Amino acid sequence: MAQISRRNMLKMMGASVAGFGLLNLAQHTSAQTSPSTDDIVAYFRFNIGDFEAIIISDNAFAFPPTNLNVQGDADATTEFFASRGLVNADGNVQVSVNVMMVNNGEQWILFDTGTGNRVLNTLNALSISPDDIGSVIISHSHADHTGGLSADGTLNFPNAQVYFPEPERDFFENGPEGAVGTARTTLAPALESDVVTYYNDGDEIVSGVTAIAAHGHTPGHMAFMVQSGNNRLMHFVDAVAHAIAGPANPDWVFGFDGDPEAAIEARRALMTTASETGAKVFAYHFSFPGLGFITATDDDFRFVPAAF
Numbered sequence: 414m415a416q417i418s419r420r421n422m423l424k425m426m427g428a429s430v431a432g433f434g435l436l437n438l439a440q441h442t443s444a445q446t447s448p449s450t451d452d453i454v455a456y457f458r459f460n461i462g463d464f465e466a467i468i469i470s471d472n473a474f475a476f477p478p479t480n481l482n483v484q485g486d487a488d489a490t491t492e493f494f495a496s497r498g499l500v501n502a503d504g505n506v507q508v509s510v511n512v513m514m515v516n517n518g519e520q521w522i523l524f525d526t527g528t529g530n531r532v533l534n535t536l537n538a539l540s541i542s543p544d545d546i547g548s549v550i551i552s553h554s555h556a557d558h559t560g561g562l563s564a565d566g567t568l569n570f571p572n573a574q575v576y577f578p579e580p581e582r583d584f585f586e587n588g589p590e591g592a593v594g595t596a597r598t599t600l601a602p603a604l605e606s607d608v609v610t611y612y613n614d615g616d617e618i619v620s621g622v623t624a625i626a627a628h629g630h631t632p633g634h635m636a637f638m639v640q641s642g643n644n645r646l647m648h649f650v651d652a653v654a655h656a657i658a659g660p661a662n663p664d665w666v667f668g669f670d671g672d673p674e675a676a677i678e679a680r681r682a683l684m685t686t687a688s689e690t691g692a693k694v695f696a697y698h699f700s701f702p703g704l705g706f707i708t709a710t711d712d713d714f715r716f717v718p719a720a721f
Contacts, residue, residue: 581633
């Protein structure tokens, strides 16, 4: 069962503010039809109160439409996406991989590390050294969230403390090889260097960042609240996997949700809180840059992108 306290989240939530900056949004004008390995550098700069924040475009995945509703009717699911122009020429639906970093006035904090595709290149374009990253907060142990942590046994962020969810620990150590095998490999150098700290629901992991249990996608999957003064941003991570389908169909099961019932509960709780408070939200797989708001509809929810 998802361990989200809606009352506690409501106490923590508030409005977010944002500015913007953008570099080299894409080097190609044609739409992607498959996961990208192109050397693209793209970022979106904004603020959460006094905190500086940057969203890095790390990659994009292409899924069959049914992977976003694995328990539903295949034809109806495909029609949902096709009628909205979201099915590409290969018959797939694309999702982004967005990595957020925040400077809380004390250090740069990286939320997950992406696939290892573009984060380091983007840091270089921003004139930020990997040595400048003080904390890396891992939300869960899927490979697209840990892939940039290390390479060939060497930590990419050598000065960073790595934070990992305690409720995810058993799954990470004993879960199916296909789900966590690569994550074990990329996290190993951190474990061997004794730079991993475990955190739990409600912990202030670093100054201004609080963990919110959003279990279901994986057993210890975490969302986050980033707070500077009265300004707050809720990071859904993978609790809501698609910007259009997730809010409109919160009971759809994403193909990577390990516990569908808990994942649905977490998804609904997070979006209910966001819609009731008007808080700005961000999600790891929403279309880049993945920032916006959740509003309630007669049936479920709707994502409203923040303007650039």
